[in-house]
Amino acid sequence: MTVHILTIGDEILIGQIIDTNSAWMAQQLNLIGARVMKKTSVGDTLDAIQNGIRAALIEADIVLMTGGLGPTKDDITKKAIADFFGVELVFDQPTYDRIVHMFEKRNIPIRESHRIQCFMPSNAMLLQNKMGTAPGMWFEVDGKVLVSMPGVPYEMEYLMEYEVLPRLKQRFQGQVIAHRTILTVGTGETEIANRLELFEDQLPENIKLAYLPALGQVRLRLTGIGDDENLLNQALDQKAAELESLIPEIIFGHEKEDLESAVGQMLRERGLKLGLAESCTGGYLAHRITSVSGSSEYFMGGVVPYTNQLKMKLLAVKEETLEQYGAVSEQTVIEMVQGALPFLNVDIAISVSGIAGPGGGTPEKPVGLVWLAIGNKDLIVTKKIMSGKDRLKNIHYTAIMAMDLLRKFVVEHYIIERV
Amino acid sequence: MTVHILTIGDEILIGQIIDTNSAWMAQQLNLIGARVMKKTSVGDTLDAIQNGIRAALIEADIVLMTGGLGPTKDDITKKAIADFFGVELVFDQPTYDRIVHMFEKRNIPIRESHRIQCFMPSNAMLLQNKMGTAPGMWFEVDGKVLVSMPGVPYEMEYLMEYEVLPRLKQRFQGQVIAHRTILTVGTGETEIANRLELFEDQLPENIKLAYLPALGQVRLRLTGIGDDENLLNQALDQKAAELESLIPEIIFGHEKEDLESAVGQMLRERGLKLGLAESCTGGYLAHRITSVSGSSEYFMGGVVPYTNQLKMKLLAVKEETLEQYGAVSEQTVIEMVQGALPFLNVDIAISVSGIAGPGGGTPEKPVGLVWLAIGNKDLIVTKKIMSGKDRLKNIHYTAIMAMDLLRKFVVEHYIIERV
Numbered sequence: 106m107t108v109h110i111l112t113i114g115d116e117i118l119i120g121q122i123i124d125t126n127s128a129w130m131a132q133q134l135n136l137i138g139a140r141v142m143k144k145t146s147v148g149d150t151l152d153a154i155q156n157g158i159r160a161a162l163i164e165a166d167i168v169l170m171t172g173g174l175g176p177t178k179d180d181i182t183k184k185a186i187a188d189f190f191g192v193e194l195v196f197d198q199p200t201y202d203r204i205v206h207m208f209e210k211r212n213i214p215i216r217e218s219h220r221i222q223c224f225m226p227s228n229a230m231l232l233q234n235k236m237g238t239a240p241g242m243w244f245e246v247d248g249k250v251l252v253s254m255p256g257v258p259y260e261m262e263y264l265m266e267y268e269v270l271p272r273l274k275q276r277f278q279g280q281v282i283a284h285r286t287i288l289t290v291g292t293g294e295t296e297i298a299n300r301l302e303l304f305e306d307q308l309p310e311n312i313k314l315a316y317l318p319a320l321g322q323v324r325l326r327l328t329g330i331g332d333d334e335n336l337l338n339q340a341l342d343q344k345a346a347e348l349e350s351l352i353p354e355i356i357f358g359h360e361k362e363d364l365e366s367a368v369g370q371m372l373r374e375r376g377l378k379l380g381l382a383e384s385c386t387g388g389y390l391a392h393r394i395t396s397v398s399g400s401s402e403y404f405m406g407g408v409v410p411y412t413n414q415l416k417m418k419l420l421a422v423k424e425e426t427l428e429q430y431g432a433v434s435e436q437t438v439i440e441m442v443q444g445a446l447p448f449l450n451v452d453i454a455i456s457v458s459g460i461a462g463p464g465g466g467t468p469e470k471p472v473g474l475v476w477l478a479i480g481n482k483d484l485i486v487t488k489k490i491m492s493g494k495d496r497l498k499n500i501h502y503t504a505i506m507a508m509d510l511l512r513k514f515v516v517e518h519y520i521i522e523r524v
Numbered sequence: 525m526t527v528h529i530l531t532i533g534d535e536i537l538i539g540q541i542i543d544t545n546s547a548w549m550a551q552q553l554n555l556i557g558a559r560v561m562k563k564t565s566v567g568d569t570l571d572a573i574q575n576g577i578r579a580a581l582i583e584a585d586i587v588l589m590t591g592g593l594g595p596t597k598d599d600i601t602k603k604a605i606a607d608f609f610g611v612e613l614v615f616d617q618p619t620y621d622r623i624v625h626m627f628e629k630r631n632i633p634i635r636e637s638h639r640i641q642c643f644m645p646s647n648a649m650l651l652q653n654k655m656g657t658a659p660g661m662w663f664e665v666d667g668k669v670l671v672s673m674p675g676v677p678y679e680m681e682y683l684m685e686y687e688v689l690p691r692l693k694q695r696f697q698g699q700v701i702a703h704r705t706i707l708t709v710g711t712g713e714t715e716i717a718n719r720l721e722l723f724e725d726q727l728p729e730n731i732k733l734a735y736l737p738a739l740g741q742v743r744l745r746l747t748g749i750g751d752d753e754n755l756l757n758q759a760l761d762q763k764a765a766e767l768e769s770l771i772p773e774i775i776f777g778h779e780k781e782d783l784e785s786a787v788g789q790m791l792r793e794r795g796l797k798l799g800l801a802e803s804c805t806g807g808y809l810a811h812r813i814t815s816v817s818g819s820s821e822y823f824m825g826g827v828v829p830y831t832n833q834l835k836m837k838l839l840a841v842k843e844e845t846l847e848q849y850g851a852v853s854e855q856t857v858i859e860m861v862q863g864a865l866p867f868l869n870v871d872i873a874i875s876v877s878g879i880a881g882p883g884g885g886t887p888e889k890p891v892g893l894v895w896l897a898i899g900n901k902d903l904i905v906t907k908k909i910m911s912g913k914d915r916l917k918n919i920h921y922t923a924i925m926a927m928d929l930l931r932k933f934v935v936e937h938y939i940i941e942r943v
Contacts (some may be wrong), residue, residue, distance in 0.1 A: 118560045120550030121736070123542065127565075131539030141537040142572070146546075146563035153561070160579070284538065294594065295637050315568075317535055318594065318676070326540065381807075381828070387814025388800075388807030391828045395806025398882055398915055406834040409800070409810045409826040411819075415868065419825075449834065463817055491630045495655070496817055498678060 106139040109165035111157050112146045113173035126171050137274045138281045154185035172256030174239040187226040194224040204238050232268035236260040281334045285327045285345040288358040291509040294318045321505035364508045365393045372403035375519045380449030381407030382441040385459035390504045405451050420444030433458050433470050435487050438478035442485050455479045455507050461499045475503050479514045525558040528584035530576050531565045532592035545590050556693045557701035573604035591675030593658040606645040613643040623657050651687035655679040700753045704746045704764040707777040710928040713737045740924035783927045784812045791822035794938045799868030800826030801860045804878035809923045824870050839863030852877050852889050854906050857897035861904050874898045874926050880918045894922045898933050
């Protein structure tokens with residue numbers, strides 16, 4: 106069962122809104138074994154909409170349209186659909202009654218535009234929309250299906266969940282599609298691909314591996330297609346386990362998890378308290394850590410000593426150290442951790458000092474050079490990073506590397522005994 | 525000049541990532557007078573990519589592709605393009621040298637897959653990508669243009685800004701399009717529209733006003749079209765000045781400026797030193813302030829005292845205050861400013877304490893309640909915000925309101941005499 110998602114609306118084409126609908130729709134469709142083969146966005150013109158419908162129906166079994174339905178003037182989707190089928194728009198009394206009832210309850214006056222909204226292509230089967238005024242429309246086209254829904258996310262989601270997906274599920278008996286996503290950090294796409302080369306070559310025909318890289322992280326996605334859901338899930342689980350056994354030390358999570366939640370969970374499980382002393386990341390690492398709800402359980406606080414004076418005052422970094430080695434040095438980040446541990450009264454402290462750029466570099470200490478340290482009262486580990494010239498990218502990359510360092514430090518030095 | 529945006533990648537079709545690239549691209553294209561007429565997303569197969577290119581080139585003058593370029597095996601975009609044009613993939617030594625150089629600097633080993641990545645369709649003009657390993661590719665097709673870029677947002681954005689947009693601009697012929705963008709903060713779209721109603725009604729036919737709202741901020745963009753560049757610019761300058769005179773107190777900048785740069789510039793001009801004491805924003809405000817290159821001139825440092833203990837230890841907030849009023853209170857943020865001024869040795873300090881959510885609310889102090897304070901040794905001003913239930917949105921909104929508070933405080937209390 107193949108699907109084409111067709112979104113209508115100039116607001117998408119001028120970049121005023123980001124289309125989040127289609128990602129949600131694709132996920133839901135995958136779960137019932139439907140495969141989105143294409144997505145198209147077109148503008149609010151009769152021609153664009155009709156050409157969009159025509160092209161989509163050639164290739165896909167199902168065309169799901171969103172957008173272009175609503176009480177304002179620029180609604181031409183219904184006219185485009187009616188013209189496409191060569192049918193009239195006819196007044197639908199039940200829809201009008203429903204709108205009147207809805208508005209009376211909320212004490213909103215009915216306008217002429219709401220009456221106009223109740224004219225529907227005569228061949229439409231209407232799908233009741235409990236979240237808004239515009240119903241969805243279902244059309245049968247030579248064994249294929251065309252569905253039109255409003256673009257407002259919660260209206261579209263309601264219609265999909267209660268009207269569209271159940272009907273599609275009943276009608277099409279497609280193959281099952283399933284995914285496993287494994288999240289890695291700190292190792293590049295190429296090196297991972299190298300380590301997984303044999304694994305990938307030996308994957309069965311119906312399972313594919315994709316690399317989805319982002320800054321400092323790579324998501325590995327196994328996608329399987331099959332006739333039997335149980336067998337497919339078994340095969341995917343087995344292959345995912347095999348993959349994980351090949352690169353265990355770089356995996357931090359699964360599916361939609363993020364790195365800050367993963368390291369947060371590790372700290373929580375072990376009852377560890379974390380503190381931060383960040384210079385060049387300027388509070389961004391603290392922000393990432395505290396973007397997780399409930400992070401106050403393990404994050405005690407941080408300092409952002411941007412000046413040397415504050416590095417000395419807050420973290421007891423020695424003046425000689427700063428003079429001899431500079432603020433961006435292994436010695437300084439070590440002393441920052443040593444100072445932060447008692448100052449913030451935490452079990453583990455991370456420190457960062459670097460040259461985020463684009464200015465401030467020297468031949469010995471170029472832009473992109475960052476020193477990281479992590480430690481507890483017994484041990485301090487350091488790491489040097491060489492990043493690029495882009496300030497924000499350096500800050501983001503450093504924060505990810507710092508969280509990776511934290512992850513490894515905790516795994517290595519705080520073993521949980523599970524009985 | 526019409527544009528078709530073609531995005532390549534199964535990850536979009538299965539809904540694993542939301543396509544934010546095309547909205548950004550559409551905005552940038554609009555600014556140079558190009559109109560996106562259609563957006564299509566296709567999967568990672570030779571057929572889908574080639575059919576996508578073919579269909580897009582029929583209708584649009586320019587086809588911009590993103591995605592499907594990278595060092596791993598699932599890269600078939602280049603093969604699809606080469607086959608489409610009927611050309612060979614040839615090894616590009618300069619690209620290889622650049623990758624080798626980049627990797628040597630970072631001490632990362634070069635692999636065979638990087639060599640493979642350097643094979644390019646022989647008719648491609650390569651666009652240098654300083655943000656990654658895969659160059660962009662520019663193709664001339666019977667007076668039309670096809671461009672292929674990596675899908676990683678910052679790589680695509682770099683290529684668009686430095687390689688693609690300037691070339692398209694040069695090529696584009698027609699009427700002159702010009703813009704003036706005026707940036708406001710702290711006042712909603714509806715209220716601004718209300719104050720500008722008459723102004724908007726009296727705009728000449730060839731100048732339009734657009735409201736581009738974002739969290740806590742609204743950009744007002746005047747777009748003019750005309751035959752004569754000088755006359756158009758004069759008219760736009762005049763209308764922009766008129767607009768500004770109607771809402772002077774909410775304007776913080778122009779064009780691409782951002783709020784953190786604008787407040788930074790104000791501090792720099794006055795030689796003021798800033799310090800931060802942030803609880804619920806968890807370092808995000810410091811991050812915004814330090815995302816500006818050169819911010820170390822005016823930003824001395826900050827503390828993120830997430831616990832009450834650290835609020836007392838670092839900022840000398842009184843235990844009685846925390847007990848009587850709670851950490852999220854006007855009294856606490858006032859004491860945080862009073863403590864931060866000497867502790868961080870700064871002229872101006874900002875403090876933040878709130879309930880970012882989604883957990884932790886009570887009937888008297890619901891999620892979204894935030895107290896802000898700003899002050900110097902003579903005066904402290906406070907502000908209460910009621911935001912929503914979304915943690916990240918609350919943090920972002922609070923940081924913007926804090927910067928707006930800083931802007932107003934500096935404007936009001938630190939007058940620069942210009943002779």
